Amino acid sequence: MNAVHEPLAEARPAAAGAAAGAAAGRRRAGEVILEVKNISLAFGGVKALTDISFDVRAHEVRAIIGPNGAGKSSMLNVINGVYQPQEGSVTFRGRTFRHMNRRQVAEMGVARTFQSLALFKGMSVLDNIMSGRNLKMKTNLFQLAMRNPWFGAAEKQENEHREFVEKIIDFLEIQAHRKTAVGRLPYGLQKRVDLGRALAMEPQVLLLDEPMAGMNVEEKQDMSRFILDVNDEYGTTVVLIEHDMSVVMDISDRVVVLDYGRKIGDGTPDEVRASPEVISAYLGTSH
Numbered sequence: 623m624n625a626v627h628e629p630l631a632e633a634r635p636a637a638a639g640a641a642a643g644a645a646a647g648r649r650r651a652g653e654v655i656l657e658v659k660n661i662s663l664a665f666g667g668v669k670a671l672t673d674i675s676f677d678v679r680a681h682e683v684r685a686i687i688g689p690n691g692a693g694k695s696s697m698l699n700v701i702n703g704v705y706q707p708q709e710g711s712v713t714f715r716g717r718t719f720r721h722m723n724r725r726q727v728a729e730m731g732v733a734r735t736f737q738s739l740a741l742f743k744g745m746s747v748l749d750n751i752m753s754g755r756n757l758k759m760k761t762n763l764f765q766l767a768m769r770n771p772w773f774g775a776a777e778k779q780e781n782e783h784r785e786f787v788e789k790i791i792d793f794l795e796i797q798a799h800r801k802t803a804v805g806r807l808p809y810g811l812q813k814r815v816d817l818g819r820a821l822a823m824e825p826q827v828l829l830l831d832e833p834m835a836g837m838n839v840e841e842k843q844d845m846s847r848f849i850l851d852v853n854d855e856y857g858t859t860v861v862l863i864e865h866d867m868s869v870v871m872d873i874s875d876r877v878v879v880l881d882y883g884r885k886i887g888d889g890t891p892d893e894v895r896a897s898p899e900v901i902s903a904y905l906g907t908s909h
């Protein structure tokens with residue numbers, strides 16, 4: 623079906639303090655939508671991941687935490703088909719795969735933001751978010767060629783995509799910057815545009831690699847609220863890598879803890895925070 627889906631609705635007014643303790647009040651997670659089984663990944667002699675298994679339930683916010691070099695980004699790269707693991711499998715909505723490429727994963731409804739931003743710095747906010755729409759646009763043009771030879775239909779589709787992107791811009795409260803080149807925006811807003819690019823794919827699962835890195839407290843609160851709003855309003859499942867433990871505790875339902883490529887913890891925020899192994903490897907007393 624090539625119709626533009628349910629739009630990202632009207633931008634919601636800021637729910638003050640939405641991030642604080644929000645996980646408790648949110649919808650219950652559903653069935654398992656994504657299952658990572660016995661994944662091992664090595665680069666030459668470097669074992670980035672060793673026998674990692676965990677699952678992600680529909681509609682939950684699942685955090686991945688751990689020290690630098692623990693394998694967090696590598697884990698997301700395995701899930702979205704950037705890295706091919708030597709061992710193990712990933713099952714997404716009942717389909718198991720070992721060798722999917724990025725495009726196939728995207729077509730299955732998984733979108734990703736990157737630790738180091740992957741935006742087109744010289745292009746406007748609008749065009750960058752539109753670039754996240756490409757996959758859907760190409761599909762549409764193909765479908766149009768197959769089904770609908772009438773001139774004008776492509777233009778209508780293009781307008782619908784633009785409208786969808788404008789809804790995202792409203793939702794993320796970046797209307798004032800829509801024509802600005804992304805490279806000229808402060809870092810915190812660039813992160814928001816990156817989220818917008820991923821949302822343009824209308825993902826069922828959103829993989830976020832340190833979406834709040836380098837942000838001040840206020841920017842982190844804004845980003846937490848956007849993530850929770852997406853999760854609440856559209857039921858989007860979120861897998862989130864984050865170093866700021868107060869953010870992790872506030873917005874996630876369950877947490878996986880990695881250390882030197884191994885899983886050392888998996889449970890609710892309270893459970894992992896109380897785990898002696900997690901405390902000694904990562905949390906210590908400084909987080």
Ligand SMILES: Nc1ncnc2c1ncn2[C@@H]1O[C@H](COP(=O)(O)OP(=O)(O)OP(=O)(O)O)[C@@H](O)[C@H]1O
Nearest residue numbers: 665668669670689690691692693694695696697737
């Ligand atoms: N493409 C690659 N080639 C070689 N080694 C890699 C590659 N990607 C990751 N690694 C190695 O795998 C290990 C895990 O790296 P990864 O980036 O997944 O860690 P991380 O938990 O995301 O760390 P950080 O918190 O610093 O982002 C590291 O030792 C890293 O050097």
Ligand SMILES: [Mg+2]
Nearest residue numbers: 694695696737
């Ligand atoms: Mg990383």
